[in-house]
Amino acid sequence: NAGVTQTPKFRVLKTGQSMTLLCAQDMNHEYMYWYRQDPGMGLRLIHYSVGEGTTAKGEVPDGYNVSRLKKQNFLLGLESAAPSQTSVYFCASRAQMMNYGYTFGSGTRLTVV
Amino acid sequence: AQSVAQPEDQVNVAEGNPLTVKCTYSVSGNPYLFWYVQYPNRGLQFLLKYITGDNLVKGSYGFEAEFNKSQTSFHLKKPSALVSDSALYFCAGAYSGAGSYQLTFGKGTKLSVIP
Numbered sequence: 277n278a279g280v281t282q283t284p285k286f287r288v289l290k291t292g293q294s295m296t297l298l299c300a301q302d303m304n305h306e307y308m309y310w311y312r313q314d315p316g317m318g319l320r321l322i323h324y325s326v327g328e329g330t331t332a333k334g335e336v337p338d339g340y341n342v343s344r345l346k347k348q349n350f351l352l353g354l355e356s357a358a359p360s361q362t363s364v365y366f367c368a369s370r371a372q373m374m375n376y377g378y379t380f381g382s383g384t385r386l387t388v389v
Numbered sequence: 390a391q392s393v394a395q396p397e398d399q400v401n402v403a404e405g406n407p408l409t410v411k412c413t414y415s416v417s418g419n420p421y422l423f424w425y426v427q428y429p430n431r432g433l434q435f436l437l438k439y440i441t442g443d444n445l446v447k448g449s450y451g452f453e454a455e456f457n458k459s460q461t462s463f464h465l466k467k468p469s470a471l472v473s474d475s476a477l478y479f480c481a482g483a484y485s486g487a488g489s490y491q492l493t494f495g496k497g498t499k500l501s502v503i504p
Contacts (some may be wrong), residue, residue, distance in 0.1 A: 282455060302492060307489060307490070309491070309492065311494075316398075316496060316497075317495040318494060318495055318496040318497050319433075319479065319481075319494040319495075320494070321492070322492055323491055324491060326489050332489070334491065336408070366432065366433065368492070370490075374421050374440055374490060375440050377436075377438050378423070378492060379425065380425075380433045380435075381432065382430055382431070382432040383431075383432045
């Protein structure tokens with residue numbers, strides 16, 4: 277089925293460890309986004325990409341890096357995880373035309389201990 | 390700057406009664422507005438969107454929303470609530486920031502439908 281796939285679905289990290297979250301979409305979408313969801317905060321934009329090879333900072337970029345080497349993939353990296361990064365991470369993508377809206381992945385639940 | 394506000398953290402409604410979940414927005418230019426629903430430990434499910442055209446938008450599961458430009462509101466409504474509608478609801482708006490149309494979310498409203 278066409279859509280946005282996030283891996284892994286769950287992960288527990290120790291403080292200071294690094295990891296990469298993968299977002300893959302098979303809809304040939306130009307735009308991709310990474311959000312984090314925290315209780316009472318809604319979803320906040322971390323980084324986004326408007327096309328292959330481009331990335332930009334969102335509302336809460338500190339402590340994260342991203343890369344978009346291939347159009348279909350958008351990677352979110354944590355170089356040195358902190359407990360404050362415990363969250364649920366969602367990836368989204370959309371086509372050029374806004375009429376089609378956004379497609380969200382099922383999320384990655386990350387716990388940093 | 391853009392923002393989306395959901396003034397109610399929680400809404401309680403009796404099963405069979407009409408429900409309303411409120412959303413107001415402050416978005417530059419012409420807004421694109423969305424409603425999503427999230428069930429416990431699940432991802433976001435799309436309900437409906439306003440891009441352009443009719444102010445009354447009909448979506449999934451019998452939900453609808455009315456775009457009101459003068460009141461800058463986009464309230465979610467359903468004529469008769471079901472217990473299965475109990476979930477967390479998010480309103481979101483998009484604006485053209487460097488062409489990326491970043492989606493800004495409200496903080497969410499927890500809807501509880503009481504049997």
